Amino acid sequence: MEILGLILAGGHSSRMGRDKAGLIFGGKSLVQNQIASFERHKFPVAVSSNTFDKAELGHIAVLPDPAEIKYGGPLAGVYAGLQYASANGFGYILTVPVDCPIIPEEFFVKITAGLDENTTLKIASTPSGLQPTFALWSTKLCPDLLKFLKAAGNKSIRSFAFAHNVSIVRFDNVYSEGAFFNVNTPEDYQYLQEKFGIKDETKA
Numbered sequence: 001m002e003i004l005g006l007i008l009a010g011g012h013s014s015r016m017g018r019d020k021a022g023l024i025f026g027g028k029s030l031v032q033n034q035i036a037s038f039e040r041h042k043f044p045v046a047v048s049s050n051t052f053d054k055a056e057l058g059h060i061a062v063l064p065d066p067a068e069i070k071y072g073g074p075l076a077g078v079y080a081g082l083q084y085a086s087a088n089g090f091g092y093i094l095t096v097p098v099d100c101p102i103i104p105e106e107f108f109v110k111i112t113a114g115l116d117e118n119t120t121l122k123i124a125s126t127p128s129g130l131q132p133t134f135a136l137w138s139t140k141l142c143p144d145l146l147k148f149l150k151a152a153g154n155k156s157i158r159s160f161a162f163a164h165n166v167s168i169v170r171f172d173n174v175y176s177e178g179a180f181f182n183v184n185t186p187e188d189y190q191y192l193q194e195k196f197g198i199k200d201e202t203k204a
Contacts, residue, residue: 001091003112005038005045006081007031008074008133009052009098010065020099021049023189026196030183033101035060041108043094046084048077072149074133075157079145086139092119097133099183101192104171107179111136111169121166123157124180130168131180132157 009021009031021031028036031047035057038045046061063084065076072079074097081093094112096103111122111134120141124134135157141164148160171179178196183189 001115002089003043003092003094003136004081004085004088004090005043006063006077006085006093006095007034007038007045007047007098008077008095009047009049010074010077020183021052023183025101025183025192030098030101031057034096034098034103037096037103037108038094041105043108044090046081047098048080069149071155073155075145075149075155075160078137078157079142079149082137082139082142082145086142091139093137093139095133095135095137097182100134100180101183102178102181103134104179107134107171110171119167121161121164122169123161123166125168125170126180127172128180130158132161134180135161 021029023030025033031052035045035047046063047057048063048065050064052062061084063077063080065072066080066083069076069079078093078095081095085091085093092115094108107124111124119136120138122136124131144164145160149155153159178192181188181192183192
């Protein structure tokens, strides 16, 4: 089945104080880094965001949260991606967050391996724990996810995943290399630059 890459960029970036997707790392914005990662592995890609101007990303589809979903967090973006994927002939979406620019090449290969009709949801795990936004989702989950988002209660990926036969894909040997590091604060951004020997690229 065809797989659509989806970059989750719908957060408020409150701890960063400005839009994380536009932060520069290695000469590219974080969102452009993620687009390049997907394209390097030959995946079509879309971006989940309520703020991006479609003109900024050229041919890349920008998917706002569905109007009927209120306060859905990342799962609202996942649902928008599943809807778009289903309507365009994809069987799965592969999600990554916009604020993790160091994605091991192994991730794209390992999490998409061995797919069959019984594969519904795979989530990456590292020695520090589950990485819920690094996940492979079947479009078959669309109806259940909509019900989950409209119901009262916890809207976390974990809560949904463990009620839907999730498979955990372990990445135990790559985390020490800086993989899956989240840039949530200005301090995180500075640390990432220093760790990889990149000059201060903070935008004014």
